[in-house]
Each structure stands twice: as structure tokens, then as C-alpha cells.
Amino acid sequence: MQQGLETIVAIATARGRAALAIVRLSGPDAVPIVAACFRGKSLEQTKGHTAFFGYITDIQGNDIDQVVATVFRAPKSATGEDIVEVTCHGGDFAPQLILHRLVQAGARLAEPGEFTQRAFLNGKMDLAQAEAVADLIHASSSMAHRVSLNHLQGRYSAQIMALRAELMELAAMIELELDFAEEDVAFADRDRLVGLLKNAQILLSGLLDSWRVGAFLRDGIRVVIGGRPNAGKSTLLNVLTGRNRAIVSPIAGTTRDEIEVDVEVMGFLFRFVDTAGLRETQDLIEAEGVRRAEHSIRTADILLYVFDAVIGLDEEESVFLTTLKQAQPQLPVLRVANKADLALQMDSFEADFRLSAVHWDDPALEALRKKLVQTATQGLADAEASAVVTNQRHRQHLAKALRHVETAQDLLSTELVSGDRLSLDLRLALHELGAITGEITTEDILGEIFSRFCIGK
Numbered sequence: 372m373q374q375g376l377e378t379i380v381a382i383a384t385a386r387g388r389a390a391l392a393i394v395r396l397s398g399p400d401a402v403p404i405v406a407a408c409f410r411g412k413s414l415e416q417t418k419g420h421t422a423f424f425g426y427i428t429d430i431q432g433n434d435i436d437q438v439v440a441t442v443f444r445a446p447k448s449a450t451g452e453d454i455v456e457v458t459c460h461g462g463d464f465a466p467q468l469i470l471h472r473l474v475q476a477g478a479r480l481a482e483p484g485e486f487t488q489r490a491f492l493n494g495k496m497d498l499a500q501a502e503a504v505a506d507l508i509h510a511s512s513s514m515a516h517r518v519s520l521n522h523l524q525g526r527y528s529a530q531i532m533a534l535r536a537e538l539m540e541l542a543a544m545i546e547l548e549l550d551f552a553e554e555d556v557a558f559a560d561r562d563r564l565v566g567l568l569k570n571a572q573i574l575l576s577g578l579l580d581s582w583r584v585g586a587f588l589r590d591g592i593r594v595v596i597g598g599r600p601n602a603g604k605s606t607l608l609n610v611l612t613g614r615n616r617a618i619v620s621p622i623a624g625t626t627r628d629e630i631e632v633d634v635e636v637m638g639f640l641f642r643f644v645d646t647a648g649l650r651e652t653q654d655l656i657e658a659e660g661v662r663r664a665e666h667s668i669r670t671a672d673i674l675l676y677v678f679d680a681v682i683g684l685d686e687e688e689s690v691f692l693t694t695l696k697q698a699q700p701q702l703p704v705l706r707v708a709n710k711a712d713l714a715l716q717m718d719s720f721e722a723d724f725r726l727s728a729v730h731w732d733d734p735a736l737e738a739l740r741k742k743l744v745q746t747a748t749q750g751l752a753d754a755e756a757s758a759v760v761t762n763q764r765h766r767q768h769l770a771k772a773l774r775h776v777e778t779a780q781d782l783l784s785t786e787l788v789s790g791d792r793l794s795l796d797l798r799l800a801l802h803e804l805g806a807i808t809g810e811i812t813t814e815d816i817l818g819e820i821f822s823r824f825c826i827g828k
């Protein structure tokens with residue numbers, strides 16, 4: 372592929388006080404540009420993978436900062452071009468002054484994602500891997516980080532490519548048969564075709580099913596805590612998040628504004644939302660709180676419905692929960708009987724959990740946490756982390772590929788299937804899969820993808 376003609380430069384590290392920062396250049400003139408501002412050993416003739424101690428100097432030859440310049444030579448570098456990484460001191464000034472100096476010396480400021488884009492264009496990584504770089508940077512939980520690292524390492528791409536190779540073989544078999552159509556020879560073994568298509572369909576459906584978990588990984592899991600006033604919702608929010616964020620009081624109707632707290636539970640990002648207690652009220656402010664609570668419940672990923680174990684669920688609440696179940700069968704609802712320490716009778720079987728939110732060491736709380744993770748992730752294990760679809764673009768291509776595979780399956784099941792039609796559908800499915808890893812792309816798609824990156828990546 373074509374190398375970028377210009378040499379680009381950017382500060383690759385975050386702004387602010389830090390021991391070190393990195394200013395990075397990539398392109399054919401990376402070495403001469405740095406060499407022109409470098410006081411130390413001559414960089415020009417150096418081999419790749421070598422580091423040099425020295426000084427970056429301003430245009431008058433005065434030192435700007437003490438640095439280490441590391442040289443990587445094309446094609447053995449992250450972008451496939453010559454790269455120089457200037458490691459300088461962190462803080463607000465040194466990196467900026469060096470950046471400015473390198474631009475003066477002929478480098479151009481990089482666009483967001485331009486380094487990764489060059490890596491992609493030079494065949495250093497496929498598109499799904501490049502996108503994983505952005506996901507890795509934006510990861511907000513350790514599980515999200517693990518999944519994007521898996522994707523970056525190419526495990527996800529490998530699955531897509533394996534599937535693609537199978538479909539390719541299938542298409543080739545059918546097309547071979549078409550070539551010899553007049554001779555009436557059937558090369559393609561029907562049972563084998565059916566088997567391969569079934570396999571592709573299972574793989575694609577599995578990947579698409581993982582999207583829900585993928586979206587949770589990306590955006591976090593919204594767990595709304597709802598229920599009657601005074602049930603102990605705010606107490607439960609505080610204990611689940613380990614922070615005393617919400618006001619707790621024996622007065623019914625304490626919470627009005629929603630309180631959202633992000634916390635990582637077993638590697639997953641959860642967004643717990645405490646809401647106003649559900650009841651009819653004349654108080655205008657509380658009524659607005661109730662309206663918001665109802666809205667939050669409808670848009671939750673998981674609902675924790677809290678009730679007082681002493682009182683149990685009243686008639687109206689039961690109806691509310693049944694109606695909710697009918698309206699939103701997909702919404703997981705966990706019923707939590709709180710204040711178990713006060714409840715003499717322990718046989719309320721309306722509850723999935725019985726606990727005392729005031730007792731932070733209640734083992735039922737740990738069980739509840741586990742259940743939340745399990746509900747959100749459908750038991751996703753570490754080993755499967757590579758097969759989780761986190762990217763909306765991939766999801767669309769996978770859905771289309773699945774449709775084409777299913778059409779091909781339908782066609783095969785009819786007696787008078789035309790090989791032409793069958794091979795067309797397989798080619799279309801192949802096209803969709805190719806778009807994920809970037810074997811088939813357009814300028815627009817690339818522009819769209821890389822603009823999501825930060826500068827310097």
C-alpha cells in the first residue's frame with residue numbers, strides 16, 4: 372500500500388503534569404526532521420530500534436529539553452513508516468515547545484487517528500484491529516479493556532477471516548459447478564454445502580447475540596433501583612457502590628432527584644441509579660421525581676425492585692411488576708426484599724434476594740452482585756472475550772451477512788436451486804465480512820472510523 376507522503380507529528384501522551392511525555396513522528400522525513408533539531412549523536416544513518424540521549428534545540432540552537440529519541444525504521448514500525456518517538460519531560464511546556472519546533476522543521480500536525488490509519492493502510496493491522504485501538508483507549512472497565520486487547524491482538528479478526536475462508540470455499544465449489552454446467556456434473560456435495568452454511572449461520576448468530584454484552588462493555592450496565600418510598604433503595608445504592616452518595620432517612624419521599632453512580636463490579640462497569648419512591652403524591656417536586664423514576668425503570672438494562680420485607684409486596688406493586696413484565700419481557704427484574712433483619716417471617720417467596728442493606732457485610736449482597744454480573748453478561752467467560760461484538764459498524768455487517776447466509780440456506784432447501792443465485796448470496800455475505808476487517812472499504816468509511824480517535828494515535 373501507499374505510504375503517507377507527509378511526515379506527521381503529535382503529542383501521544385495526555386496533557387498535564389507527568390514525569391514524561393512522548394512526541395511522535397511518522398513518515399519518510401521523520402528522522403531528518405528530528406535530526407535537524409537534535410543535539411547529540413547523528414540520527415541520520417542510524418539503524419531502527421535504537422534510542423539516543425540528547426537535546427531538542429530551538430531554531431537558534433538553544434536547548435528546549437533533554438530527551439531520548441527512539442528511531443524505528445520502515446517497515447518495522449507501528450505504522451510501517453519511519454517513526455521517531457521523542458520522549459521528553461511531561462508538563463504543559465516541554466511537549467508543546469517540541470511539537471512546535473518539529474512543525475517548524477517540516478512535520479505536519481497529525482489528524483485524530485492518523486497514525487493508526489497509516490498502520491492500517493500499510494497492512495500493519497486490519498480495520499477491526501485498528502478500531503480496537505480506539506476501544507482500548509476508551510475502555511472504562513477492566514473487562515472492556517480485556518475485550519479490546521483481544522480484538523487488537525487479532526483474535527476477533529481471525530474468527531471473521533476463518534468464517535470468510537469457509538464461505539469462500541463454498542462459493543468456489545458452487546462456481547466450479549456452474550462452470551461445468553453443460554456437462555451436468557455436480558462437484559458440490561449438497562450435504563457438505565448444507566453443513567457449511569449451517570455452521571456459518573451459527574457462528575454469525577453467536578456473534579450477533581454477543582452484541583448486547585458488547586454494548587454493556589462499551590457503555591456500562593444501567594441498573595435502576597426502584598420501589599416504594601422508604602423501602603431502602605438509597606441505602607442499597609450506597610452499599611452497592613461503596614459510597615455514601617444518596618441521603619438516607621426514615622422519612623418516606625426522601626429521594627427526588629435521581630442519583631447515578633458508576634462503579635466497577637467484577638470487571639464490568641455498572642451505572643447504578645437511585646430513584647424516587649413510587650407513590651401517588653400531591654407534592655409537585657416529589658411527583659416529578661416519581662415521573663422520572665418511572666421513565667428510568669422503562670429505560671433500565673436491569674431493574675432492582677426493592678421492597679420492605681416486613682410489609683411485603685402490596686397488590687398495586689404486584690400489578691405494576693406484572694404489567695412491566697408484559698410490556699418489557701426483555702427487561703431483567705430482580706426483586707429484593709430489604710430489611711430482612713426486621714422481618715420475623717422469612718418466607719416471602721416473592722423475592723429473588725433477601726438482605727439487609729444496612730449491613731454491608733450481608734453475604735446476600737455479594738450474591739446479588741454476582742447475579743447482576745451474570746444477568747448482564749449472560750455468563751460471558753474470559754476465554755470468550757474475543758468473540759464479543761462491541762462495534763455498531765461490525766454489527767450491521769454481521770446482520771447483513773447473516774441475512775445472505777440464511778437466504779442461501781433457504782435456496783438450498785428447495786429442489787430447483789440456481790447455482791447463480793446461491794453464489795450471489797455467498798458473495799454478498801463475503802463482501803459484508805470483508806468490510807469488517809477492511810478488505811473491502813471506501814474512503815468515507817475510513818474517514819468516519821479514524822475521526823473517532825484521539826490525536827497522536
Ligand SMILES: Nc1nc2c(ncn2[C@@H]2O[C@H](COP(=O)(O)OP(=O)(O)OP(=O)(O)O)[C@@H](O)[C@H]2O)c(=O)[nH]1
Pocket residue numbers: 599600601602603604605606607618619620621622623624625626627646647648649709710711712713726727728729730
Ligand atoms: N433495619 C433496617 N433498616 C433499613 C434497611 N435498609 C434501609 N433501612 C432504613 O430505612 C429507612 C429508609 O431508607 P432509604 O434508603 O432512605 O429508603 P428509600 O427507599 O431510598 O426511600 P425514599 O428515598 O424515600 O424513596 C432509613 O431509615 C434506613 O436506615 C435495612 O436493611 N434494615
Ligand SMILES: [Mg+2]
Pocket residue numbers: 604605606617618619625626645646648
Ligand atoms: Mg431514597
